[in-house]
Amino acid sequence: MELDTVLISRLLTAMTLGFHIIFATLGVGVPLMISAAEFIGIKRKDPHYRLLARRWTRGFIISVAVGVVTGTAIGLQLSLVWPNFMQMAGNVISLPLFMEVFAFFFEAIFLGIYLYTWDRFKNEYIHWLFSLPIIIGGGFSAVFITIVNAFMNTPDGFEVENGAFAAVNPIGAMLNPATPTKVFHVLSTAYLTCAAILAAITAFLILKKKATDYYKKALKLTLALTFVFGVLTVITGDTSAKFLAAHQPEKLAAAEWHFETEEGADLILFGWLNDAHETIGEIRIPKFLSFLAHGDFNAEVTGLEETPEEMWPPLWVHYMFDLMVTIGFVLPAIALLYFILKKMKNRQEHNKGMLSLIALSGPLALAAIEFGWIYAEEGRQPWIIRGYMTVEEAATSSPYIGLMFILFLALYILLGTLFVITLRKIFRDNPAEEELEKHYPSVKKGDES
Amino acid sequence: MSYEIIGISVLWIFLYGYLIVASIDFGAGFFAFYAKITKQDHVVNQLIARYLSPVWEVTNVFFVFFFVGIVGFFPESAYYYGSALLVPGSIAIILLAIRGSFYAFENYGSKQSTVYTFLYGATGLLIPASLSVALTMSEGGFITEENGVVSLQYLKLFTSPLSWSIVALAIVSVLFISATFLSFYAARAQDEPALKLVRHFALFWSTPSIIAALTTFIFLSQHNPGHYENMLDLWWMLGLSVGFFMIASWLLYMGKYYGIAFVSIMLQYFFAFFGYGIGHYPYILDPLISIHEGATHESMGIALIIAFIGGLLLLVPSLILLMKLFLFNADYVKGKK
Numbered sequence: 001m002e003l004d005t006v007l008i009s010r011l012l013t014a015m016t017l018g019f020h021i022i023f024a025t026l027g028v029g030v031p032l033m034i035s036a037a038e039f040i041g042i043k044r045k046d047p048h049y050r051l052l053a054r055r056w057t058r059g060f061i062i063s064v065a066v067g068v069v070t071g072t073a074i075g076l077q078l079s080l081v082w083p084n085f086m087q088m089a090g091n092v093i094s095l096p097l098f099m100e101v102f103a104f105f106f107e108a109i110f111l112g113i114y115l116y117t118w119d120r121f122k123n124e125y126i127h128w129l130f131s132l133p134i135i136i137g138g139g140f141s142a143v144f145i146t147i148v149n150a151f152m153n154t155p156d157g158f159e160v161e162n163g164a165f166a167a168v169n170p171i172g173a174m175l176n177p178a179t180p181t182k183v184f185h186v187l188s189t190a191y192l193t194c195a196a197i198l199a200a201i202t203a204f205l206i207l208k209k210k211a212t213d214y215y216k217k218a219l220k221l222t223l224a225l226t227f228v229f230g231v232l233t234v235i236t237g238d239t240s241a242k243f244l245a246a247h248q249p250e251k252l253a254a255a256e257w258h259f260e261t262e263e264g265a266d267l268i269l270f271g272w273l274n275d276a277h278e279t280i281g282e283i284r285i286p287k288f289l290s291f292l293a294h295g296d297f298n299a300e301v302t303g304l305e306e307t308p309e310e311m312w313p314p315l316w317v318h319y320m321f322d323l324m325v326t327i328g329f330v331l332p333a334i335a336l337l338y339f340i341l342k343k344m345k346n347r348q349e350h351n352k353g354m355l356s357l358i359a360l361s362g363p364l365a366l367a368a369i370e371f372g373w374i375y376a377e378e379g380r381q382p383w384i385i386r387g388y389m390t391v392e393e394a395a396t397s398s399p400y401i402g403l404m405f406i407l408f409l410a411l412y413i414l415l416g417t418l419f420v421i422t423l424r425k426i427f428r429d430n431p432a433e434e435e436l437e438k439h440y441p442s443v444k445k446g447d448e449s
Numbered sequence: 450m451s452y453e454i455i456g457i458s459v460l461w462i463f464l465y466g467y468l469i470v471a472s473i474d475f476g477a478g479f480f481a482f483y484a485k486i487t488k489q490d491h492v493v494n495q496l497i498a499r500y501l502s503p504v505w506e507v508t509n510v511f512f513v514f515f516f517v518g519i520v521g522f523f524p525e526s527a528y529y530y531g532s533a534l535l536v537p538g539s540i541a542i543i544l545l546a547i548r549g550s551f552y553a554f555e556n557y558g559s560k561q562s563t564v565y566t567f568l569y570g571a572t573g574l575l576i577p578a579s580l581s582v583a584l585t586m587s588e589g590g591f592i593t594e595e596n597g598v599v600s601l602q603y604l605k606l607f608t609s610p611l612s613w614s615i616v617a618l619a620i621v622s623v624l625f626i627s628a629t630f631l632s633f634y635a636a637r638a639q640d641e642p643a644l645k646l647v648r649h650f651a652l653f654w655s656t657p658s659i660i661a662a663l664t665t666f667i668f669l670s671q672h673n674p675g676h677y678e679n680m681l682d683l684w685w686m687l688g689l690s691v692g693f694f695m696i697a698s699w700l701l702y703m704g705k706y707y708g709i710a711f712v713s714i715m716l717q718y719f720f721a722f723f724g725y726g727i728g729h730y731p732y733i734l735d736p737l738i739s740i741h742e743g744a745t746h747e748s749m750g751i752a753l754i755i756a757f758i759g760g761l762l763l764l765v766p767s768l769i770l771l772m773k774l775f776l777f778n779a780d781y782v783k784g785k786k
Contacts, residue, residue, distance in 0.1 A: 058557065065553030068509055069546035075513055079520050080538045083531030083599075087524045091745045094521025095752050101517050102760035105510045109767045112503035113774055116781075133767075168745075170752035397598045398535045411543050415550055422554045 005402075009081045009395040012405045014377075016074050018370060019412045023067030025369055028138045028187070029194025030060045035131035037221060042124045047440035048214045049221075054118065054439070055432060056198065059423055061115060066419055071104070073408070081401070085384050085394035088165065092158050093148050095170040100144035107137025139187060146186045149376075150178035152385050154247050160388075181243040185236040189328075189372065192233045193365040195225035196331055200362025203355040211350050214432055220342075223335045223358070230332025237328055238292070245293030248386070249302035251379035254313040255321035256289055258303050265289040265301040270322055273315060313381045320375035327368035334361050452750035453740050456522040457733070459757055460515060461726045467511035468722065469626065469715060474508045475573035476627020477501055478548070480650060482570025485563065493631070493643045498556060499782065500634055503775045505552055507768075509545070519733075521753055525743035529734050532599035533592050534583060541579040548572040577619035585612040588673045589735030611668040618661035622718070625654040629697065629714050633707040638782045648701060655698045659691075662721065673735065679728035686724035693717035 034056045041049030079086045110133035121127055151157075157172030158165040199222035206215045244252040253259070257268055257279055267289040271282025287297040294301070304312060334357050341349040348354070380386055384394045477497045484490045520527040531538075547568055555565040586592065588611065591602050606612050628651035635644035670677035680687065697713035700706050731739045744750060775781050 061557045062553055064506070065550045065557075068506055069549040072509060072513055072545055072549075073542045076516060076538055076542050079516070079527040079531035080535045081531075083528045086520050086527035086531060090520050090524030090527055091749055094517070094524070094745065094749060095756060097517050098521050098753060098756050099760070101510065101514050102756070102763065105507070105514065105760070105764055106767060108506040108510050109764070109771050112506060113771060116503045117774065166746070168748050170749050396532055396535055398532065398600070400536050404535060404539045407539065407543060411546055415546065418550070418554055422557075426557070 005397060005399070006392050006395045008401045008405050010391060012401065012408060013074075013077060013081055014374075015405070015412065016070065016077055016408060017373070017377075019416070020067065020070040020074050021369060021373055022366060023063050023070060024142070025190045025193050025366070026060070026063045026197070027067045028142045028190040029192075030056065030063070030198070031131060031134040031138055032191060033194055033198055033222065033225065034060065035128065035135055036225070037218075038128050038131060040221070042128060046217075047436065048217050051214065051432065051436050051439060052218050052221075055427070055435070057115065058426055061111075062419060062422055062426070064111065066415055068108075070412075070415075081396050082384070082394045083396055085389065088389060088394075089152070089385055091165050092155070092168050092170070092173045093151050096144045096147040096151075096174050100141050100148070103137050103140035103144060105137075107134050107141065110134050110137065142186055142190060143183050146183050147174050147176075147179050150182045151176050152383075153182075153376075153380055154178040155385050155388055177247045178243065181236065181240040185233070185240045188229055188232040188236045189369060192226060192229035192331060193369055195222050195229055196365035197362040198222045199226055199335075200359045200365075203358035206350065207352065207355050207359065212433070214436065216350070219338075219358070223338050226361070227332050227335035227339070230328075230335060233328055234332065237325065241292050242294065245301060248379075250304060250307040250311070251313060251317075252293060253302060253304040253307075254315055254317050254379055255375060257315065257318055258289060258301060259305055261300060261303040261306060263290065263300045264298045265293075267292060268318075270319075273318075311382060313379045317375050317378045320371045320378070324368050324372040324375060327364050327371070331361055331365055331368075334358060451741075452747060452754060453522065453744035455754055456518075456744070456750060457740055459754075460518045460522065461723070463511060463518065464515045465719060465722050467508075467515055468622075468718060470504070470508045470511055471577075472623040472626035473630045474501060474505060474627075475577060476623045476625075477631060478552075478573035479570045479624065480627065480631065480647070482566045484646070485566050489646060492646055493635075496635055496638060496640055496643045497631065499638075500631075500776070501552070502556060503771065505549070507771070509549060512545075518753075522745055522750065523733055523738060523740070523743045524745055525738045526733055529592060529594075529599055529737055530583065530586070533586065533601040536601070537579050537582040541576060544572045544576045544579060548576065574620050574623065577623050578616045581615045581619040582606070582612070585609070585615050587729065587732070587734050588669070588676065589732070589737075590672065592734075592737065594737075609668075609672070611665070611672045614661065614665040614668045618658075618665045621654055621657040621661050625651065625658040626714055626718070628654055629701065629707075629711050632701065633711045634776075634782065636707040637779065640783075648704065651701050652698075655694075655701065659694055676728050676735070679730070680724055683724045683727060686720045686727075690717050690720035690724065693720070 034053050037049045037056065038053035040046065041051075041053060110130055114127070114130040114134060117127055117130065119127075151173055154177045155173070156176035157169040157174070159167040161167075199219060202215055202218040202222060206219065209215075241252065256265075257271075257273060257277070258265055259277055264287045266287060267285040268279055269283040269285070271279045273279055290299040290301055291297050293299065338349050338354060338358065341347070341351075341354060382390050382392070384391045477500070481490070481494050481497050484493050520531075551565045551569055555562060555569070585606065586601070591606050591609075593600055593602060628647050631647040632644060632651050635647055666677075666680075669680075693713040693716040697710045697717060700710035700713065729735070731741060733740060733743060745753075
């Protein structure tokens with residue numbers, strides 16, 4: 001492969017988005033966790049939960065900062081790196097893009113208020129109420145930006161005249177076939193990931209220090225949320241697969257290495273592909289792909305052969321798909337195991353093995369976000385707007401794109417490193433135990449068993 | 450009034466909003482750094498941090514709002530500006546990224562670092578400079594298009610007196626607007642030492658700001674006579690702008706009514722900015738994109754305007770709440786909350 005401007009444009013965008021979605025996911029999901037903790041804390045008059053909300057917020061604001069600046073970067077890069085795409089698609093998708101900015105605006109305002117009004121109101125619920133617009137704003141920005149992406153997968157809401165979009169119906173474009181499944185899957189996975197990450201941090205701290213009441217409560221809350229959103233993610237994942245079978249069969253077929261259209265198609269897990277497009281060393285679940293795609297073990301599933309070979313997505317997306325799905329099942333399973341152990345008589349839920357598993361679930365969840373996103377994006381190749389514009393036609397022709405790639409790479413390395421350093425410093429210099437005494441002197445040391 | 454005129458008017462208002470809030474922010478970053486190296490940071494930095502902390506993210510949104518809006522309403526601009534601005538645009542993004550994240554690392558993380566403050570202050574001046582390239586470009590003559598490849602003529606840009614005078618105008622305006630706002634804020638906080646310092650800054654930067662405006666105007670007449678003529682027809686707007694400048698300077702010199710002084714400066718820039726913008730009509734990029742030909746489809750234009758109205762109904766009360774809680778809350782400003 002030659003290092004041409006198109007490839008560098010793709011790499012630059014992939015790098016920016018790959019970096020941004022880590023923080024974007026945190027931005028969508030963490031406010032819900034914070035709000036839940038603060039609510040329980042106020043309701044039960046339990047300082048542990050309220051401290052939890054405070055400490056999560058403090059870490060959250062650092063990730064928001066990186067999320068905002070990388071989000072600005074991708075927003076501008078859409079026009080800078082893909083000028084032809086924005087010129088064409090801007091006519092149809094500027095409404096959701098615009099509404100995304102409004103949602104972000106709304107969130108930004110209330111985040112400022114929430115951060116600086118702790119202890120400012122007599123009625124504690126007032127401060128808690130300010131967390132709701134943050135959840136709503138964050139959720140809706142995810143919804144609107146996912147709608148833009150959904151449009152690129154299944155364009156709708158316009159007619160084509162002389163190669164340009166005409167007779168545009170903005171609402172029709174927003175409510176394209178991919179919108180519902182994509183939106184719900186993005187939201188459920190964002191909440192799942194944040195719950196899993198916070199659970200993982202807690203488990204890691206218990207492993208390093210000891211299981212005080214504060215950490216135990218944090219673990220129980222985050223794992224309960226992991227389980228709920230994990231189950232929801234499995235459901236939204238299933239509806240996404242059924243959507244693909246109906247509207248984007250080549251994407252599902254590429255993920256499953258399903259070449260020939262057939263009834264009762266098998267589900268292929270992992271394995272390798274040889275030159276003759278035969279799978280080796282795979283785990284084969286008979287007829288399960290038909291079930292996954294249509295809810296019927298004998299249904300016909302469209303194979304890749306129906307798509308001309310030059311329009312195939314890369315076949316390595318299979319691994320991305322499998323890894324994402326596997327992690328999607330593992331995360332709620334880990335949470336369930338914890339609650340089973342907790343219910344058992346000898347109460348072994350805080351043993352080393354269990355805690356290590358939980359500590360692993362955070363990185364796994366983030367990895368699944370990346371895998372799923374890479375699958376969704378690469379699975380649409382070679383199109384940027386499926387059926388209308390290829391990635392090659394959309395990219396910038398500027399010779400400076402390679403230089404920009406290096407500059408942005410350096411920027412993200414710098415931001416990533418400082419992000420980790422800053423977070424570690426915040427929490428290391430200020431342990432929960434000390435802070436608990438400072439903010440809530442009524443809590444006796446004896447509580448910290 | 451056609452939808453594209455409404456669109457560009459709203460966008461221009463938002464760009465004006467960004468000009469004001471971002472100037473306060475960028476200038477404050479520079480003054481915070483300047484105060485630190487001249488060992489006066491104990492005087493003003495608390496004041497600056499108290500204002501900036503709750504609002505820095507909001508400032509950022511004004512900018513995102515504008516550029517998403519302009520490509521939404523005028524997709525043609527994505528093609529020309531997007532292609533030509535890859536390098537200056539990317540540099541602006543990187544500076545904004547460093548600025549925004551370092552602000553959070555410094556203020557919410559427990560690290561006090563001169564390097565961070567320096568980068569925060571320096572980017573505050575470099576960002577207006579890099580963003581002003583787009584403004585220079587819109588005057589026309591800096592872009593060529595050959596075989597579908599749009600490119601920016603860097604040599605022409607860097608040797609143009611117009612582009613440098615716009616850069617100078619952007620930087621000194623940032624410092625002038627910011628210092629006046631901080632004077633108002635310090636006066637509200639009844640923080641005498643801080644007020645003394647920032648008032649000094651404001652007085653210092655008032656003269657260069659008006660000189661830079663005049664030189665830009667002169668170079669504009671050479672580079673784009675049509676635009677210059679249009680602006681001369683709007684002589685009363687420019688006159689009002691100069692009038693408000695004089696009121697603001699006088700009040701700053703007298704050392705009272707800082708609130709009115711700041712409002713005068715907002716009006717000074719309002720009339721200058723809108724005189725400039727209206728004079729630019731009908732072009733978004735002279736002569737390649739005009740407002741009427743480059744606009745999006747009518748159905749999308751109307752949908753965007755409805756989204757504007759809905760969005761503003763949500764945002765304006767929220768912004769008022771934000772200002773009530775922080776900007777106009779005497780106890781908060783004084784640092785008691």
